[in-house]
Amino acid sequence: MSALMDFLTVFTQPQLLLLVGLGTFAGVYVGAIPGLSVTMAVSILISFTFAWDVYPAISLMIGIYMGGVYGGSRTAILLNIPGAPSAIATALDGYPMAQKGEAGTAIGVTTVMSFFGGFIGILVLAAAAPAVSGFALRFQPRDYMLLAVLGILLVGSLSSGSLLKGIFAGAFGIAIGSVGMDPLTFTPRFTFDQPMLRGGINFIAVMIGMFGVSEVLLQLHHVNTPAVRQKISRIVPSFGTIKRYLPLSLQTSFIGVIIGALPGTGGDIAALMSYDHAKRITKNPETPFGEGAMEGLVAPESANNAAVGGAFIPMMTLGIPGDAVTAIMIGALFIHGLNPGPMLMIDHPDMFWFIVGALVTANFFMLIFGLTGIRLFVKIVEIPRAVLIPLIMLLSIVGAYAVNNSITDVYWMLGFGVFGYFMRLYGYPLGPVILGVILSRLLDDNWRRAIISEREDLGRFFSGIFHSPLSTVLLLAVVLIFVSQTPLWRLIRRRKA
Amino acid sequence: MRTIVFGAMTALAFGATAVSAQDYPSREIQGIIQWGAGGSTDTVMRSVTPHAEEVLGGTVVMQNMTGAVGAIALNYVADAEADGYTVLMGAENPMLYRTMGLGERDYSEFVPINLLARGTPILVAGPDAPYSTYAELMAYIAEHPGEVRFGSTGPGGLPSVITAMMQSVEGELDVIFVPYDGDGPALTALQGGAIDVMPAVLGAAIENIRAGTMKPLAIFDTERNERLPDVATAVEGNEGYSTYLPWGPFFGVFVHEGTPDEAVTALTAAYAQAAEAEDFRALMDTRGFTMMNISGDEAREFLAAWQSTTAWLMQEAGLAVNNPADLGIPRPGE
Numbered sequence: 001m002s003a004l005m006d007f008l009t010v011f012t013q014p015q016l017l018l019l020v021g022l023g024t025f026a027g028v029y030v031g032a033i034p035g036l037s038v039t040m041a042v043s044i045l046i047s048f049t050f051a052w053d054v055y056p057a058i059s060l061m062i063g064i065y066m067g068g069v070y071g072g073s074r075t076a077i078l079l080n081i082p083g084a085p086s087a088i089a090t091a092l093d094g095y096p097m098a099q100k101g102e103a104g105t106a107i108g109v110t111t112v113m114s115f116f117g118g119f120i121g122i123l124v125l126a127a128a129a130p131a132v133s134g135f136a137l138r139f140q141p142r143d144y145m146l147l148a149v150l151g152i153l154l155v156g157s158l159s160s161g162s163l164l165k166g167i168f169a170g171a172f173g174i175a176i177g178s179v180g181m182d183p184l185t186f187t188p189r190f191t192f193d194q195p196m197l198r199g200g201i202n203f204i205a206v207m208i209g210m211f212g213v214s215e216v217l218l219q220l221h222h223v224n225t226p227a228v229r230q231k232i233s234r235i236v237p238s239f240g241t242i243k244r245y246l247p248l249s250l251q252t253s254f255i256g257v258i259i260g261a262l263p264g265t266g267g268d269i270a271a272l273m274s275y276d277h278a279k280r281i282t283k284n285p286e287t288p289f290g291e292g293a294m295e296g297l298v299a300p301e302s303a304n305n306a307a308v309g310g311a312f313i314p315m316m317t318l319g320i321p322g323d324a325v326t327a328i329m330i331g332a333l334f335i336h337g338l339n340p341g342p343m344l345m346i347d348h349p350d351m352f353w354f355i356v357g358a359l360v361t362a363n364f365f366m367l368i369f370g371l372t373g374i375r376l377f378v379k380i381v382e383i384p385r386a387v388l389i390p391l392i393m394l395l396s397i398v399g400a401y402a403v404n405n406s407i408t409d410v411y412w413m414l415g416f417g418v419f420g421y422f423m424r425l426y427g428y429p430l431g432p433v434i435l436g437v438i439l440s441r442l443l444d445d446n447w448r449r450a451i452i453s454e455r456e457d458l459g460r461f462f463s464g465i466f467h468s469p470l471s472t473v474l475l476l477a478v479v480l481i482f483v484s485q486t487p488l489w490r491l492i493r494r495r496k497a
Numbered sequence: 498m499r500t501i502v503f504g505a506m507t508a509l510a511f512g513a514t515a516v517s518a519q520d521y522p523s524r525e526i527q528g529i530i531q532w533g534a535g536g537s538t539d540t541v542m543r544s545v546t547p548h549a550e551e552v553l554g555g556t557v558v559m560q561n562m563t564g565a566v567g568a569i570a571l572n573y574v575a576d577a578e579a580d581g582y583t584v585l586m587g588a589e590n591p592m593l594y595r596t597m598g599l600g601e602r603d604y605s606e607f608v609p610i611n612l613l614a615r616g617t618p619i620l621v622a623g624p625d626a627p628y629s630t631y632a633e634l635m636a637y638i639a640e641h642p643g644e645v646r647f648g649s650t651g652p653g654g655l656p657s658v659i660t661a662m663m664q665s666v667e668g669e670l671d672v673i674f675v676p677y678d679g680d681g682p683a684l685t686a687l688q689g690g691a692i693d694v695m696p697a698v699l700g701a702a703i704e705n706i707r708a709g710t711m712k713p714l715a716i717f718d719t720e721r722n723e724r725l726p727d728v729a730t731a732v733e734g735n736e737g738y739s740t741y742l743p744w745g746p747f748f749g750v751f752v753h754e755g756t757p758d759e760a761v762t763a764l765t766a767a768y769a770q771a772a773e774a775e776d777f778r779a780l781m782d783t784r785g786f787t788m789m790n791i792s793g794d795e796a797r798e799f800l801a802a803w804q805s806t807t808a809w810l811m812q813e814a815g816l817a818v819n820n821p822a823d824l825g826i827p828r829p830g831e
Contacts, residue, residue: 331534335543342704
């Protein structure tokens with residue numbers, strides 16, 4: 001009974017309701033601007049809300065978080081510039097839709113599916129948090145490594161056209177990700193004695209450059225082409241459409257919750273994996289993937305919002321952050337005199353249900369704000385290129401600078417922008433580069449941990465894999481997905497048929 | 498636009514008054530926090546500083562400047578004008594930069610305004626570990642060579658210092674060191690069984706100890722901790738530790754050498770009083786930190802002793818990049 005009261009706290013206190021709404025609204029726009037991340041917004045809020053009570057502070061942060069994860073898809077669809085890494089997969093099919101004048105439909109679908117995904121995430125958090133966090137804890141370094149290998153195999157789905165070019169792009173991403181001071185041994189890698197390279201190459205700067213600046217340069221090829229007129233008759237998707245994609249959304253939401261709940265992986269990986277999943281299970285998409293397939297929007301958007309609820313699972317049950325944002329929120333709880341950890345649910349059960357309530361509220365606000373601003377938002381695409389191009393350029397520069405207040409990041413961003421432009425010109429996909437950067441550390445660190453734990457003995461390493469059901473399943477998945485991408489698979493299938 | 502105009506106007510106003518530094522602080526003080534938002538350094542600084550502001554009668558605008566194990570922030574403050582308007586809020590890491598080859602500068606270029614508190618290291622194990630005390634762990638390691646997995650966080654971090662201390666006192670330990678990028682991820686791995694033992698700071702483990710998801714083996718201090726009175730100290734396990742302990746990571750507020758005395762005096766008085774604030778002490782207590790609240794020569798001595806102990810432990814463990822002797826860091830006790 002008291003759980004219900006705590007759950008309803010947000011709904012019954014207008015001030016909290018207002019803060020969640022305000023946070024969600026701000027989050028949608030912060031998330032949409034590349035370079036302004038949810039993590040950054042929440043860190044600023046931590047100092048801003050220092051003197052507040054804990055409920056209002058957390059309400060605002062949760063709103064920003066939920067709204068921000070959703071907001072990243074806006075610019076991905078409209079401008080081909082993901083507002084956040086978790087929206088990279090959304091750009092793959094969202095932008096082609098905008099180019100066909102269907103940006104309104106695309107945003108409508110992503111909003112509803114983000115809402116649905118967010119809701120599944122919260123539901124799992126509320127109903128099964130201890131079980132899921134127990135499962136997440138069982139992931140050993142070798143399992144994270146296998147998960148990263150599974151991720152690397154997504155290169156196949158992310159590269160339309162030449163697989164070889166995709167592999168090159170992915171390998172390049174992994175190389176970028178390994179530049180800098182190795183956090184495990186403090187050995188500089190690929191730094192060429194340049195102090196500037198010690199901290200590594202900022203991944204957000206790479207993303208903004210590769211997507212933003214390369215897009216600008218590419219658009220310069222046809223400055224005079226008039227902008228695509230957007231059809232904005234149909235924004236809220238019909239019930240039939242929703243029903244049709246619901247099974248896919250449900251599946252990818254669960255992928256999102258689990259990946260989100262794992263400490264060390266977050267919405268970005270979840271969204272990419274879900275995109276891959278959608279591509280695998282959709283036999284005959286209405287529109288091919290990469291050209292504006294609805295499934296390509298539904299999957300990553302359900303997954304990245306479901307990952308929000310997922311990230312709270314280890315935070316609430318164990319005091320372990322599920323991602324960068326929840327890591328900061330744990331700090332916020334400390335500041336407000338709570339002790340996040342395994343005892344939080346026992347000492348402060350109210351906090352758990354309050355957070356669940358705030359997440360539900362934020363999710364509803366996200367749906368409302370998401371569906372109301374669309375008409376105005378899609379107009380962005382209709383802005384003449386002569387105005388839009390300099391605007392995107394400016395936004396990219398500000399965004400890259402804002403990440404760390406570092407001018408070096410701006411140079412990186414511009415450099416990778418030019419590089420990305422040439423990559424696109426010659427048909428190299430950009431998705432795998434970002435995938436490589438995201439997975440580089442996960443793969444490298446966990447491989448080293450895994451093999452060090454086994455006294456650097458490969459035999460022990462493999463016997464360890466087969467002694468753990470979890471590792472065995474992951475290894476099987478890796479092998480199956482790998483084989484399914486080789487000519488061998490086609491051969492087997494042809495023989496069967 | 499309005500803010501720009503306002504900024505320009507205030508800048509003009511400062512230009513006029515900055516000449517006479519009589520009334521410190523006459524403008525906003527910039528506080529540079531070496532670590533990210535929500536981390537322990539951030540929490541400590543953001544909770545103590547509002548009290549210092551009250552005493553100072555001024556504003557301290559805090560900003561997190563992360564990167565290069567805190568060296569970015571340190572260099573920023575060191576390069577700013579030494580006028581008392583740029584303050585460094587940091588942790589212990591810079592005292593190892595030279596030894597670990599991470600940078601050329603450390604706190605010897607700074608005036609310690611206040612060393613607020615220090616953390617207590619604790620050795621924890623998973624709840625099902627077949628050992629419950631320091632002695633049992635040592636016996637287990639001896640019986641099962643090359644099996645126990647210790648979490649570590651890279652050379653120079655707390656775990657590396659504690660394990661170096663253990664190897665110096667107990668001799669070579671035949672265990673596996675599994676590297677993690679921070680004590681948070683390592684303590685997560687401990688709960689998942691990926692590692693068996695982890696040296697951590699008390700505050701990071703206390704909630705798990707309370708919940709029974711981690712088992713405390715030894716407190717690395719000379720006296721028992723009042724938050725865990727039943728846990729024996731490392732010194733009780735082996736007298737040899739008394740050479741190195743008490744040791745622990747610390748938090749401090751610094752200004753660059755050459756800052757006018759007036760500013761140093763005002764800041765020192767402000768932080769000394771702020772560190773006594775009740776809610777700040779309560780926060781330090783729940784997070785398992787031991788208050789120090791020292792400044793001036795006392796703080797300088799602490800820093801020198803800390804550097805000497807740690808740098809030489811790193812050197813003996815073979816982890817140092819530069820020999821502390823070449824850097825002019827005296828051996829402990831010299």
